[in-house]
Amino acid sequence: MSFAHPEVLILLLAIPLWLWWWWRREATQRTITFSRAGLLAKGPRPRIAWVRWLPWLRALALAALIVAVAQPRSGARAERVSSDGIDIALTVDISSSMLAEDFQPQNRMEVAKDKVKRFVMGRKSDRVGLVAFSGEALTQVPLTTDYPVVLAAIDNLQVGQLEDGTAIGTAIATAANRLRNSPGRSRVMVLLTDGENNRGAIDPRTAAQAAGTFGIRIYTIGVGTDGMAAVPVGRGLFGLRYENRPVKIDEALLTEIANSTGGRYFRAKDAAALQSIYEQIDRLERSAVEARAYIRYTERFRWPLLIGLAALVFELVLRARRGILP
Structure with a gap:
């Protein structure tokens, strides 16, 4: 009371x-005085x-x-309670190569969206943001605990929303800019891509070093099978036209980016592996932060x-x- x-x-x-x-x-x-007692x-x-x-x-x-x-x-x-929580910037590649169909029965884009959504649904007090990138990068959702908004934004990710290409350095810089002033004690970027850096004016290594100075750990995920994959190369009379092309992921660059910030590089060759990677990242990143319960x-x-x-x-x-x- x-x-x-x-x-x-x-x-x-x-x-x-x-x-x-x-x-x-x-x-x-x-005592009250009366002239007559009657x-x-x-x-x-x-x-x-x-x-x-x-x-x-x-x-x-x-x-x-x-x-x-x-x-x-x-x-x-209203009181302050201690809980597990981190600030996470989910950085997702939406370049055209993410439509490659080597994660049958779905393409890379649909599998990535499904696993990222599962990762978000496992959050409780973490602040989560979403950055989409291809030839350029754009923040879809700033850091928030409003998970329905984040899930809706993930559902809306589509190849072709941004200029095509793979600007990994620009993506890291955009996500780091969201994380650098966040109040959380632990700042994490999860970068998912299926290609090599070929666009953008920012060098990925330089962007990673800058992120590291802000205490941001970067976990990189290379998505794609070994060998050949059916990749869209244009449109024909009946929709997208696919050709079998070699899978090219710059694993050396992604490993260097992760190691320079205290993170790790993972390779996802199928949907199950991608799910396992997000679960590992979840276990690796647990730190106490202060939250307010109302x-x-x-x-x-x-x-x-x-x-x-x-x-x-x-x-x-x-x-x-x-x-x-x-």
Whole structure:
């Protein structure tokens, strides 16, 4: 139980003083002078036992109303609690090569979206952001704990939203810019790509070093099978036209990026491997952060208010029925 306005409760100290004043006044007014004693027989005759209740009823009414004004409430309060949580920037490649169909029955893009969504749904107090990149990079969702918004943004990721290509350095710089001022003690970037850096003015190694100075760990994931994969190369009469081409992932670059920031490089050759990688990252990144929990209060002022009003009504009824003498 707590009070919204506890300072009002100091008025309760005035009630004993009021009772003391009331009894002193009664003691000085017990003798009433009349010219004829017969007048007393015609006047109202109070019952002394009822009269004694009056100051206590008034005191009860005042005390209950003061408590009601102080606004008692129960059931909750806003407090800081310690929980596991990290700041995560999910950085996803949406270049045209992500439509390669080597993760049958789905392509790389659909499998990546599914596994990223599962990763987000496992969050509790982590702040999660989403950056999409191809030939350029764009923040889709800033860091937030509003997971439905993040999931909806992942669903909306489509190849062709940005200029084609693979600008890994630009992607790292964009995600790092979101993480560098985040309040979390642990800052993580998960970068998923299926190609080699071929676009953008920012060198990936330079971007990774800059991210490392902000305490950001980068986990890189190379997506794609070994050997050949059916990759879209244009549009024909019946939709996308595919050709079998060798899978080219710059694993040396992705490994260097991860190692320079204290992270790790993973290779996902199928959907199960990609799922396992996100689970490993989840286990690797656990750190205590402070979060604020909010719970709604239950207001309790109605009961003291009703008690105070009932006491006042009872006092008035006693005075009206018996015609109390002053």
